[in-house]
Amino acid sequence: MQGLSPMSELLQGPLIHRLPDDALLEVFGAYYGTLRPRFTLSDALRLSDVCHLWRALARRLPCFWSHLKLNVTNREVDHRAAYWLGLSRKSTLFIAIHAMYPSPSYLTEETEEDFEARLVRLAQVLQPDMNRWEFFSIRLQTQNVDLFLQHCSTDNYMSHLKTFKADYIEGDDSTQIPVCLRNIPYDRPPNSEVNISAYCDRHIPTFASNFGRAMTSVSVDLGPPANTFTLPIPLLHLRHLFISGIYDLNHILASLYLPSLESLKLHDMDCTNLVVDSILEIFRRCHSSLSHIDITNDEGGAEDINGGLDIPNEGLIVLTSLKYCCIRLSNSNHLLRWLVLSHIEALNIANVRFDIAYPLISSSTRLRTLTLDDIYGPTTPALFLPALTILNIGTSFHLLDLLLAPELTSIKLRGTKVSAGRHTSLEPLCRYVECCTLPLRLLHLESVDMNDVQFLWCMERLTELESLTLAHTNVTDAAFFTLAKPLPASSGAPPSWVLPRLRKIDISGNDYLDPPGFIEFIASRNGPGGMPAEAPEQATVTAKRSR
Structure with a gap:
């Protein structure tokens, strides 16, 4: 049998050997582009070790080396x-x-x-x-x-x-x-x-x-x-500073000069008096540039409940550009009592006496988002918050009796576990709903003590609600069997439904809520004619049984 021609031998070889040099270079270039910026010299050496041809071609690609x-x-x-x-x-x-x-x-x-x-x-x-x-x-x-x-x-x-x-x-x-x-x-x-x-x-x-x-x-x-080091460190153009996990911050903060600082984030620290003094000094120096503050550590219960810290009459720090403030320390009074937040838009504070929290909350007419956890001590008359749309409260539900927020669209209430010794009741929310006509779109209730009557009473009055979360509450299936039926018709009007605009519902960890009641409620919203025009679009269920 006659031998194959060189061209025939080439065509019968592996495809990779039949590719012209330019095509192989294109393949190598695509390989580099896929791995960049993780490409390493080892990747280039692996290609060049395949054969003499590949080694010669790899050396023609400067990016490989x-x-x-x-x-x-x-x-x-x-x-x-x-x-x-x-x-x-x-x-x-x-x-x-x-x-x-x-x-x-x-x-x-x-x-x-x-x-x-x-x-x-x-x-x-x-x-x-x-x-x-x-x-x-x-x-x-x-x-x-x-x-x-x-x-x-x-x-x-x-x-x-x-x-x-x-x-x-x-x-x-x-x-x-x-x-x-x-x-x-x-x-x-x-x-x-x-x-x-x-x-x-x-x-x-x-x-x-x-x-x-x-x-x-x-x-x-x-x-x-x-x-410690004593030389001042000028960082004239630094705008964002984030320090986490260094418990003795004083030797760092006291040495920094940060005239352009806009954002300060300090997490997981030991908030000693020296550290507080250093933070306050940064606030004083950057009072006109700071727009974002986020200071947190491992939170404990409120300390010095009976007082011990007076609100200063002079030397207050007015943070004129601050829009967002989160201060959640085991005792936040030491920092917050010095601050004036006249332009704040989002405020998140925890473990604070009410007399210190009150001027912070009330000083800005631009406040849109408010998060309060463990606010304690005697309270004063109502707080009028004309721009507030989002309210998050942890354990301090009594503050609802003081707030007047006509634009409120979102409320999240997080209490202690119902099984704990101190319950956090739904009653303050019921009183708030009774006194105010709310355009509420979102309601999140977590570890809130309620009975079915209270729950249904609130739901009947929140006609604009679109999103509902119930986590670790003691609501039962009886409440959802009731929600699955329309309200009785009156004066010739057609039957109406509780929560007619509800689009999303999230249920988790409710020990007294069994699947049948919830399933019937969902089925009622997705059934044939006569049901609400706007049915829930999403429902998530997490079963948790501890009884």
Whole structure:
């Protein structure tokens, strides 16, 4: 039999070998685009190891060699970096430098001088291409990060750099090293695009002015509290500050100068007197710029119920730009008693005396969303809130007797569990509904003590209600059997229905509500003619039986 022609042999080979070079390059480019920005040098090496053809083609794609993950404990790291940089040509670079700890056995005899010399050589290899860096991260011991940055710096602008990460690793015997300022010797052109993110562990980075102005995100992880530092840290353009999980905040907050701060979020902290003083000082300095405050810790019960904190007559802090305020501490009185919130639109406070909460709630005619939990102490006459549309109350249901909110469309009441010693009753809501004509669209009742008569009485009067949630209440199926039937006709008018506009109902954890009553209610709203025109569109049921 005659042998096959070269063309026939080619056509009978695997499809991947029949593709022309340009088509393979398109495939490789699509592969890169799919993985970017998670593409790594390992991905490029896997492709180039398939065969000689793929290796040759992979070397023609500069983007494949632009993601350099460089392990400084490798003795050839500087030579490899130089080779890959040559293949990357003019592509923007993604560089990650690290050291494998603990060092491999073949490096145990290497001196620190040898390691540092190799790190300097690597810095010198990378330095000429710094203008191409888009992403840079380094994770080494502190002295080695400083050494690298010293030898890999430039007087030119780094126009493409968008992400900078530095993780300063301390030795086992240096757990008490104080937090320090670390200069990052890079800069951006004046008026360059604002798009830089910076991340730093264990130390606080300082940046050149243009670099700082172009920054939109800064994340600093300082670890456990160390010795305090006294140098003031000016962050002139920082707008958003979020600190979580550092219980002794005073040594940080007291050192920050934040004249442009707009948003302050402090979570999971120990709210000592020193921390409160530092927070208040930030409020004073940023009284005209702050628009968002969110300060919380592990909440306990209200403290100092019998008093102990007077409302100051002078020195009050007027936060003129504040729109959102959430302060939920084990005792929020220490902070809130100093504040005046004349333009607040959303207020969320917990564990506060009523005489401190009252001026905060009543001082703004723009208040639209109000959340109150564990408000205690003697109350005063009614609160008129003309713009309020959303009201959330936890345990302090008696406040409903004081509120006058003609535009209210949403009420959420969360009490203690019905099985607990202190019940939170539906009676205040019944009184509120009786006194006011509400355009209520949403009602959420959680752990509220009620009987079927109270529940049905409220439902008959909330004719605009569209969403109802009942969680951990003691309403029974009898109430839903009643809701499944129209109200008796009167004066020749057709029968009417309770909750005619209800579109969504969520039922969970109600021990006395069995499926038959709820099923009949749903069936009545989705039945044949004569039923309400607007039937519930969504119903979710979670069964919980603990009896």
